[in-house]
Amino acid sequence: MKKKLLYFVTLITIILSSCSKNDDPAPDFEEANLAPFSIEFDNIVGDRTFSINNTGSLYTNAAGEKFSISMLQYFISNIKVTTASGKTYTVPQDESYFLINGADRNTRFTKVQVPEGDYTKVTFTLGVDSLRSTMDLSKRTGVLDPAAGGGHDSGGMYWGWNSGYIFFKFEGNSNVISDDVNGDPTGKKQFKYHIGGFGGYSAPTINNIKVITIDLNAAGIAKVRKDRQSNVHLFVDMMKVFNGPNAFSIAAHPNVMFSDYSVNVAKNLAQLFTHDHTEN
Template identity: 45%
Template structure:
């Protein structure tokens, strides 16, 4: 019954296929764990990776509230709130093997107004990593779990949770714009695929190639700081540019999928600082 349920809630399109995919995923997980565990002394040696989410709007640094930006539809807007979840982080080594950050240590709520939230940190085995993967949002399984497992950033009292249609808000962006008749715009994007009926799935996987701007070399006791540029203008002007006038308030509805597609592409690797000393952080 439980398998059946989870198979249905996973990124479901076809239930049968899902089940097979789930089984495959479980098998993969087990085999992956086996590969990760044995001998290699380096496995027990840990270093740290620190991600840095640097928010920009086109060619400018994001200034919450005060600055005015212009979208492709020539509408002016400000950004007062920008929050989104990052989760299910994975790092791929040069040889193609993957290190998956323990799931419950990989949920981070990035909030442009909270300095501390911009630097997710986690321990990884030493090695050189060439690819970073994460989800923008919260995986479907976590969306259905008991509240006891919704700790820290996942607490439902963070203002990133829909109470009436149970599920996390993956990205929240709000601000002012004269293009909107109310003077404000709200984008609350969520949708994990549905509990037992297939619904909108806005879980977006992001894959960042680290080779061009500097692989992440992790040494024991040292930090590798992966610096990402996040171009927030792409939320509006990405794959599907749209006007605030036409879509001043986007929440749980069809159009939210276009916005999710847009922000999926807003992350770019800028550079990496390897072998950083870890201060008493």
């Protein structure tokens, strides 16, 4: 009898505790009650995984051009989360700049702290906001240090001559690129997309900052709790650089840097992100 009761109590306890886990009511939203949260920027290329220097197994864009990728780096900044009831929390700006490097899988998480709660939307910036782009150098450290990554010809993400960051740097090779001045005169068949432009210092210039909001309802909301690591897993599809709303061919535009055409490419960049699932 005693043994039976014990079983019964245990069973009830298990059921109750599993129930409570399933319900898991959202804690009261308190700004000081911080817990770990991350967004994962998982780079993909169309139907395939992302790999650097994939010269043995080329990707093919919608224009039928085969290409390999040699570099991918982009800034993610100004992360904000929103609950179903519309409460928002913006991560303190000083802790909200990340450089995702396609060659280094460890850089794919933007790990921050947000209040415990259930979030149905995440918002972030692809690029670096204009305020930070013009801030005192002592406020631009880590990935924002103009010295980081070497010069802008290598892994650097800063343009000294126009005082701005390169938001998105994507390089690779394709045989469709001509060897003349309209392509790559060095004969290396290289494409380079260095997209930046924070809107200008004194007069308005091109602004390629993209603020992106992802609705999490369909693929899983983020339940942020102290004892867990809630992670919003996004796919970032590099194929859409070429195949987005402003589709273009590598042969026609093998180099896009600080130019009016960069605005078209930047519009494609806003479409790279899709929510695959959330790990709570």
